[in-house]
Amino acid sequence: MNVKVEDISSVKKQLSFEVPAARVDEEIESAYKDLAKTAKIKGFRQGKVPRPVLERHYAASVESQVVERLVSDSYFKALKDEKILAVSGPEITDGGILEKGKAYTFLVQVEVQPEVAAKDYLELPLKKETFKDDETLVGARLEEMRLGNAKVETTDREEAQSGDTVIIDFEGFINGVAFENGAAENHSLDLGSNSFIPGFEEQLAGMKLGEEGEVTVTFPLDYGKKDLAGQDATFKVTIKEIKEKVLPELDDEFAAQVGLASLEDLRTRIKESHESQERSRIEQEFREQLLDVLIERNTFEVPDSMIKSQLDHMLENLSNRMQSQGMSLEAMGMTPDSFMELYREIAVKQVKGNLILEAIALQESVQIEESEIEEKLDEIAEKHNASKEMVMNFYADESKRRGLVAQLAEEKVIYFLTGKANVEMVDESIAGEAEQGNDKE
Known part of the structure; x- marks a missing residue:
């Protein structure tokens, strides 16, 4: 088999194949031999149908079967030999004509993962909001709870x-x-x-x-x-x-309705919950900012198939969340197509961000030790109030375990980048004033 690889773009390649005539004849003969064992044609005993009769009845079917086998075998061998990291299925742009005694030629196009060499990722200029405890939010949440129990x-x-x-x-x-x-x-x-x-x-x-x-x-x-x-x-x-x-009175009896011993315990629970949510929000916004800077400094093309895959993943997650709440995409006035259009830019950003972080992990030789995986499994078990055995069984699946390792590697890279960045801590109210100033301009 001869194969020629050409770059159509940074994320798409064209593979030109020529399968030798001897291999074509071999596959045709093999297909007819297999067919002869099972073919049933009126007037002939099974296994005794003459070859010309088989060709007259099954030529198109055999040709389709042989072409499929030749294309599949040749394509996957080429990916391995040429070290091509395909992220889409093969698109046959020229199927060629299958003839006995002649070489079979065909063209395939395939999208490939972009080769990302991350740059300018040290000393990133970043801002991070300082967490501030706000007692007024505790009072506001208590009022919400009173209204909910009114x-x-x-x-x-x-x-x-x-x-x-x-x-x-x-x-x-x-x-x-x-x-x-x-x-x-x-x-x-x-x-x-x-x-x-x-x-x-x-x-x-x-x-x-x-x-x-x-x-x-x-x-x-x-x-x-x-x-x-x-x-x-x-x-x-x-x-x-x-x-x-x-509205009910705010007292220990009210706290008991949500399973707590006293009103003070309820205030503490609300405060801790608010702090956890706020810190998560701050970290998420910081991560988004970090990725924005990395993407701005590292420009490259992303294949459509990776964007589509990310959008499918996002849509599946949203659909599952909505289904658990007794809702649907249609109830929100959306269709899968409108969702894809609305969230495409977000998907592009997520794909680019993941590729850059993967590149940095490789360039900085970031490794995930078994002890780190064990620690993460313990954390997941505690968070979901599940046994360690149950969590380990869940991540025994190879694809899920790879996903967990990728998540840990991403967290490790972000921690590394944060430690190397020039981070300015800002007050929330100052950030708000800055936004107002931009609006005025």
Whole structure:
């Protein structure tokens, strides 16, 4: 077999193959011998069908089978011999013609992993936000929990106000004519929830129980029903019942409802949870900034197949999360195609970032020791409240273990780069002021 390799781009190669006539004849003979053992043709006993009859009935099938075998064997042998790291399946651009006694030629194009030689990755100019403890957030979270545990009770107030739940009858009109599906009775609405047409809820605040009032709104231009989008409408509304939220007291009894001994324990739990989330956010933003700088300093082409693979992975993760919450992509008004379009740039960045980090790991001889893997497995078991044995069984799968090692290597490289970078610690409020300054410009 002769093969010629040409670069179409930095991430795509063309392979020109010529399979010798002797190999072609050998494969054709082998295919017909195998076929002769099983072929069933009326008038002939199985295994006794003459070759000319087989050729008359099965020539196209045999040709397809032989071509598939020749292409597959030649292609994978070439990848190994030429040390080509393919990241896509082969695309046959010229299949050639299979003829007995003649060499078989064909052309294949394949995308390959880019060769990345990372540069300028030391002494990166980076900023990192300093974590600040904020007691006001603890209080805000406690209020959220109170609201979540509030009881809704009918009030003797005659006038509705924001935060109330009202039971209403309403009917909508456009140019004085009632429109389809624009009326309802005994409809429950939380004032301030912004779950109705913009401007509707605000006008109910101050309206009195039992009195018919009038509300004027404009349907948004992107409203789901096209015939109503952008239209001015008037609603006649009657409040039939006013309910208010009765919040529980913030005390030890309230803390006991979430399984804690005291209110102080609850405050501590909220504070620790907030700190953990904030530190994770800060680290993630720092990582994103680090990758942005690396990508800016290292330009290279990325094959479409790697981007597509990353998008598929992202879509699968999102779909699984949404399914666990009883939601779907369609419920968000998205399709797989619109998701791919929306998140393509993010996928490109993730692929480039991973390739650069892999290159740095190779250039800096970053190794992952078995002890580091064991430590990570212990950490995963503790985080998910699982046994070490269960976690080890999960990562016994070779592909999952490779993924874990790759994750550890990435963490190690980022730690290395951070230690070599020029990191300026910034205050959150200062960062906010800087953004405001940019907006003014």
